[in-house]
Amino acid sequence: EIVMTQSPATLSVSPGERATLSCRASQSVSSNLAWYQQKPGQAPRLLIYGASTRATGIPARFSGSGSGTEFTLTISSLQSEDFAVYYCQQYDNWLALTFGGGTKVEIK
Amino acid sequence: QVQLQESGPGLLKPSETLSLTCAVSGHSMSSGYYWGWIRQPPGKGLEWIGSIYHSGSTYYNPSLKSRVSISVDTSKNQFSLKVNSVTAADTAVYYCASDGSGNYYISSFDYWGQGTLVTVSS
Helix, strand or coil: CCCEEEECCEEEECCCCCEEEEEEECCCCCCCEEEEEECCCCCCEEEEECCCEECCCCCCCEEEEEECCEEEEEECCCCHHHCCEEEEEECCCCCCCEECCCEEEEEC | CCEEEEECCCEECCCCCEEEEEEEECCCHHHCCEEEEEEECCCCCCEEEEEEECCCCEEECCCCCCCEEEEEECCCCEEEEEECCCCHHHCEEEEEEEECCCCCCCCCCCEECCCEEEEECC
């Protein structure tokens, strides 16, 4: 099983500031990585796939980077609607998909 | 746009079988895509349970494989999940989701149902 580790667990950011979230894989997943956003009481929403490709309708302030074992999700200027929990997911081993534990982005 | 809706009992007793159905609209399941189930225990992270291709090929999380089965009914445009011998550890919000990437492998999930809470308690 590929273990996905996200850091930090909680990130306190002021509106308008940049947020940088990290995701590390226990072995290389190439660029087979997705990011999701989840708000309380809602289903996750796909933000990024292929490590850096924004899903349909996702604002340009969201960007993904990295390959291999180290990945980053950057939110360039946090809006009020961006405060949520973010998960990464690998699909390099697509017979055993795994998610990271999540990073909660909260208002500072 | 694909829409998914989970349905099924919300309360089970230990050792019973969890059965959920996901109704799909906006896309004919027989046309393709992978379809999956993901769960989330209260206050915790996401866990992939398994996926099914429109042809009926199934793929399960190795840690749950012995207790899980997923099936598809393309005539009703729905797919289903069964988890045998449930315990309190199976208490979670269960989501159905689709992977519309068109890849030959399961990748990311672009459409999700709203989720349904299943509680296992005696």
